[in-house]
Each structure stands twice: as C-alpha cells, then as structure tokens.
Amino acid sequence: MAARMGYGPRRRPRIRLLLLVATAAVLITIDLRSDGGVLTSVRNAVLDVLGPVRSAAEWVGRPIGDGWNGITNYDELAAENADLRAQLAEIESSRLQLAEIERQRQELLALLGARDTVADLPRVTARVIDAPVSNFERTVELDRGARDGVQLGMPVETGAGLIGRVVQVSATRSRVELLTDPNFDVGVRLVRSGDDGNAEGQGRGRDLEIGFIELDTVVIPGETVVTSGFQGSTFPSGLLVGTVVAVEPRAVQGTQRVTVRPAAKLDRLRWVSVILFEPAAPEPVVVDRTPEQLPTTTVPTDTDADTDEGAAGRADTPLPNGSATMGLVNGSVTQRRTGRRSGRR
Amino acid sequence: MMSAAGRVARFTVLIGAALLLQVSLVAQFSVGGRIGDLLLLLAVSAGVNGGPERGALIGAACGLASDLVVQTPFGMSMLSTAVIGYAAGAASYRFVDGGVVLRSLAVGLLSASGVGLFVVFGWLLQLTYVTEGNVALVVALIGISSAAFNPLVERPVRWGLLIRPNFAGSPA
Numbered sequence: 001m002a003a004r005m006g007y008g009p010r011r012r013p014r015i016r017l018l019l020l021v022a023t024a025a026v027l028i029t030i031d032l033r034s035d036g037g038v039l040t041s042v043r044n045a046v047l048d049v050l051g052p053v054r055s056a057a058e059w060v061g062r063p064i065g066d067g068w069n070g071i072t073n074y075d076e077l078a079a080e081n082a083d084l085r086a087q088l089a090e091i092e093s094s095r096l097q098l099a100e101i102e103r104q105r106q107e108l109l110a111l112l113g114a115r116d117t118v119a120d121l122p123r124v125t126a127r128v129i130d131a132p133v134s135n136f137e138r139t140v141e142l143d144r145g146a147r148d149g150v151q152l153g154m155p156v157e158t159g160a161g162l163i164g165r166v167v168q169v170s171a172t173r174s175r176v177e178l179l180t181d182p183n184f185d186v187g188v189r190l191v192r193s194g195d196d197g198n199a200e201g202q203g204r205g206r207d208l209e210i211g212f213i214e215l216d217t218v219v220i221p222g223e224t225v226v227t228s229g230f231q232g233s234t235f236p237s238g239l240l241v242g243t244v245v246a247v248e249p250r251a252v253q254g255t256q257r258v259t260v261r262p263a264a265k266l267d268r269l270r271w272v273s274v275i276l277f278e279p280a281a282p283e284p285v286v287v288d289r290t291p292e293q294l295p296t297t298t299v300p301t302d303t304d305a306d307t308d309e310g311a312a313g314r315a316d317t318p319l320p321n322g323s324a325t326m327g328l329v330n331g332s333v334t335q336r337r338t339g340r341r342s343g344r345r
Numbered sequence: 346m347m348s349a350a351g352r353v354a355r356f357t358v359l360i361g362a363a364l365l366l367q368v369s370l371v372a373q374f375s376v377g378g379r380i381g382d383l384l385l386l387l388a389v390s391a392g393v394n395g396g397p398e399r400g401a402l403i404g405a406a407c408g409l410a411s412d413l414v415v416q417t418p419f420g421m422s423m424l425s426t427a428v429i430g431y432a433a434g435a436a437s438y439r440f441v442d443g444g445v446v447l448r449s450l451a452v453g454l455l456s457a458s459g460v461g462l463f464v465v466f467g468w469l470l471q472l473t474y475v476t477e478g479n480v481a482l483v484v485a486l487i488g489i490s491s492a493a494f495n496p497l498v499e500r501p502v503r504w505g506l507l508i509r510p511n512f513a514g515s516p517a
Contacts, residue, residue, distance in 0.1 A: 027423065028470070
C-alpha cells in the first residue's frame with residue numbers, strides 16, 4: 001500500500017523524521033507560548049519522582065564526586081583556597097567593627113520603632129542538589145518545594161547575599177534561576193547615593209549590570225548594592241546583592257553603566273535560604289461612579305496641597321459628585337473616580 | 346519473534362535506565378562543570394546500529410525523556426536528538442561493520458554534532474543561556490565521553506533493537 005502510494009521503504013524514514021520534527025516544533029511552540037500549562041505540570045511531577053533518586057545518588061556519590069572534582073579542578077580549587085584565606089583575614093579584622101555597627105543599628109531601629117523587615121522574614125533552609133542534569137542548565141535544584149511553603153518568584157539567598165529567585169516549584173522540589181542568568185533582573189538601590197536602578201544578569205560567571213544611572217550620580221567602586229523592594233516587587237527591600245566593581249559613563253545617553261559583582265559565590269552552592277516573601281498586592285483601582293454622570297478631572301490646587309493630608313489622603317477624601325482624582329498611594333498610581341456619594345467608600 | 350510491543354517495552358526500559366543514570370550517576374562527574382550525555386549517546390548508538398528510522402524514533406524518545414528534566418523549551422532536545430539519530434542511521438553503512446573502534450569514533454563525532462545542533466536550535470530560539478559559555482568545551486567533552494562509553498552502550502542497544510551481536514546492523 002505504502003509502495004503503491006509512492007511512500008516506499010526508502011522514503012518512510014524521512015517521512016517519519018518529518019513527522020517527529022513537526023511534533024517537536026509543536027511542543028516547543030506550546031511550551032514557549034503557555035505559562036505554567038500541562039507541560040510544566042508534567043515536568044514538576046518528574047522533578048518530584050526523580051528528586052529522591054537524585055538526593056540519594058548525591059549522598060552516595062558526593063565523596064567520589066568531590067574526589068573527582070579535586071582531580072579535574074585542582075588548579076581552580078587551589079586558587080579559590082588562597083582567595084578564601086585572604087578573605088578570612090580581612091573578615092577577622094572587620095568582625096569586631098561590624099559587631100559594634102550592628103549593635104548601634106539595632107538601637108536605632110528600637111528608638112525609631114521600626115522593624116528590620118529583611119531579618120524578620122521567615123525563611124526555609126534548603127539543600128542544593130549540586131548535580132546539573134545537562135550542560136545547559138540555568139537553574140539550581142533545591143530539596144524544598146510547595147509543601148515547605150516555597151512559591152514561584154520567592155527570593156533565595158545564602159548568608160553572603162542574594163543568589164536568585166524560584167522559577168519552578170513542585171511539591172517537594174524547586175528550581176532557582178541564578179541572578180547571573182540573562183533573564184534575571186531585580187530592582188536595586190545604590191546604598192551610598194540612594195539611586196535606584198535595575199540590575200540585569202549577563203550570563204554565567206559574569207557580573208550584573210545596572211543601566212541608566214544618572215551621569216551626575218557619584219558611584220564609587222566598592223559601593224554596596226541592595227534590593228530596592230518597590231511596591232509589587234517580588235524581592236523585599238534591603239537584601240544584599242553585591243558591590244560595585246566598575247562604572248562606565250555614557251555621555252551620549254547622559255547615563256552611566258554600573259557593573260556589580262554578586263556578593264554570594266554562585267559556584268559550589270550547598271545550603272541556601274528561600275525567603276518566604278510574598279509581595280503586597282497592588283492597590284486596586286476603585287471605580288465608584290454612577291453611569292448617568294460624566295466624570296471630570298480635578299487638578300489638585302495649592303489649597304489641596306496645604307491640607308494636612310498628603311496625596312494618598314486626598315485620594316480618599318470625599319469629593320464633589322462626578323469628580324475624579326489621581327494620587328500616588330504607596331508608590332503606585334491609583335485612580336479613583338467618584339460619582340454620587342452614596343455611602344460607598 | 347518478539348512483537349512490536351515487546352521491542353517498545355525493551356527500549357522503554359533502556360531509556361528509563363539511561364535517564365535514571367543521567368540524573369543520578371553521570372551528573373556527579375563533571376569536567377570543568379560539564380557532563381556527558383547518556384541519552385544522546387543512546388540515540389546515536391541506536392541510529393548507528395539500527396538504521397535511520399529507528400535512529401529517529403529512538404532519538405525522539407530519548408530527547409523527550411531529556412526534555413522532562415531540563416530547563417530548555419520542551420521539545421528542543423527531542424528535535425535535535427531525532428535529527429541526529431536519523432543522521433547516524435543514514436551514515437551508518439559507512440562504518441557499522443568497521444569494528445568497535447571505528448564505530449566509537451563515529452559515535453563520538455555524531456554526538457558532538459548533536460550538541461552542536463542543539464546549540465544552533467538554541468541560537469535560533471534566542472536562548473542566550475544555551476549559546477553563552479564554553480560551547481566548544483561541551484562539544485569536545487560529549488564527543489570524547491560518547492566515544493569512550495560507546496562500547497558499553499552498544500550491547501544494551503543491540504539487545505533493545507533485537508540485533509544479533511555477530512550481525513551488526515541486521516535485525517534478528
């Protein structure tokens with residue numbers, strides 16, 4: 001039959017290959033276009049099933065793997081060892097000084113009645129399954145998942161600083177996108193100048209870059225960079241990201257490009273903390289208008305500005321029928337249209 | 346004579362075992378942070394020993410298994426492994442009877458080409474994490490490791506394909 005139709009034994013493999021290629025193309029398209037669809041569920045299930053096998057294999061194979069790495073990466077390990085010894089000497093000298101600074105900071109927080117939000121956030125400690133399954137991995141696998149409270153987007157850190165965010169969660173496992181990944185970006189603040197920007201990953205082993213810092217901002221190499229934690233950000237404010245290592249002015253754009261070296265060592269991660277941080281929901285847009293009355297826009301006047309309430313307060317102040325106002329509430333623009341005030345607020 | 350279902354079952358066992366070994370054992374042994382690819386080796390070996398049609402089918406199945414555990418778009422490994430399995434089968438008549446050393450060298454070369462193909466697909470899909478880094482090292486490592494481990498993989502592949510050891514390339 002196949003021969004009569006012109007699909008002889010010689011052509012059949014090619015036709016099958018074409019069908020397989022078409023199937024693969026359809027799968028790729030579905031995966032790229034869907035966000036968290038059935039393919040993600042299948043991958044999550046496989047992650048759960050293979051998780052214990054990988055943990056057990058790592059537990060058994062770690063001494064052998066460490067020995068193997070010692071042989072194949074000896075020069076790298078020796079250089080890292082020397083680097084760590086130098087860092088240890090520096091840390092020892094500044095330890096006492098830091099303890100005093102921390103004591104003063106805690107006193108000031110107590111005086112101001114403020115909370116140390118980053119330190120107060122709940123955390124889950126997770127072990128890194130340090131065994132990539134392919135050569136093109138952009139994530140690291142953790143032995144904690146949704147059952148432990150881990151959710152998509154949560155920040156992950158070591159004691160040294162931020163390392164990335166959770167991008168896949170199954171019941172017992174999760175995967176973390178490292179902050180050096182080209183897809184990674186995070187709102188950051190330069191601690192000394194107070195300027196905000198967006199740090200973006202540049203690829204494995206490379207530093208982060210912040211673009212569009214104004215040219216007149218003085219940025220000094222060595223300056224600390226932390227997360228800015230703007231409204232809606234998946235990162236809390238004040239997480240250590242890294243330090244500035246280079247500043248490159250770009251006169252044409254009137255900006256400067258700042259290079260940031262991550263504070264945390266991203267190779268050979270063993271234990272990390274997932275910060276169980278859930279960003280505050282953005283302020284909802286409240287629509288309160290009767291259809292028969294057209295809204296008009298009221299531009300805030302000097303008289304408005306002189307009142308005790310700020311912009312946020314004005315948004316909730318009763319206004320004449322059919323008027324509208326826009327204000328900045330907690331960093332996000334909200335619009336409130338008011339119609340006939342019928343007790344609904 | 347074994348039924349088609351029996352052959353499928355045999356290769357399902359083989360692919361499952363290869364996947365388990367890849368995520369547990371192979372993942373522990375890296376050189377410069379890079380590891381071998383057992384599923385790709387299985388696909389190429391199936392193509393070399395079983396011809397283009399089986400190479401493509403088994404390659405697609407191996408790629409799908411790989412897609413389940415990696416972060417690249419689902420279907421990308423299937424695409425590259427099916428194509429390289431087919432290519433291995435189409436080229437196999439040149440070396441399938443040439444002895445294990447020649448076959449292993451060919452398998453190493455084809456496996457390295459498979460990685461190259463995967464990187465090209467990654468480039469076409471603008472996946473920077475695939476094209477960045479030391480791709481040459483990955484290609485070289487997979488080529489060498491596939492050539493080295495091919496003699497160990499050939500025997501189970503022929504068992505899966507129902508090929509008698511003395512008649513390479515000829516189904517039993």
